[in-house]
Amino acid sequence: MPETNSWPTAAPLQADRLQLEPLAIAHADEAEEILNDGRLHKWIGGTPPTREELAQRYRRQTVGHSPDGRQGWLNWMLRNRTDGQLVGTVQATLYRPCPDRVEAELAWVVGHAFQGVGYGKEGASAMVLWLRTQGVAGFVAHVHPGHGASAGIAKALGMRPTGEVHDSEMLWADFDPRERSS
16 A cells, blocks of 8 residues: 655745745746756756646656655745746655655756856755654755766755765765665
């Protein structure tokens, strides 16, 4: 039986300059504008998604969990509180490496025009603070070794490189995955 009732639901969050809005299918139009930039995909892989592809992805993600219930899916859109402009996204995939521990794999994307001013760090930090209140005990992220800005965000979140590489990306964690309690 799926564990769908055991995952938190994304809630609206506030940061100094950003509003974190739980993902909705209706975000696809705005998101296409910032994600339809090939420069982003140098680091995140793939190709710029169409509006239809985003709507399909968001339809799956807004369910809040994987089909088998083993993962919780939390996604937020980052919106500038001053002008209302959508600037990026943050997300957390929750999982249980053992029955009494919840961890989150984090990801963030900031539109190219909005990079370099700390939105990624601010949005990811607000998400992590909230996730801790939901009982999440550990955080990981996969960061391309050449992406200094993402490495800086991971470091600001208390993570460090583990030495493990998956699909050409370094695993960062705020704990030693080899010493996880079972």
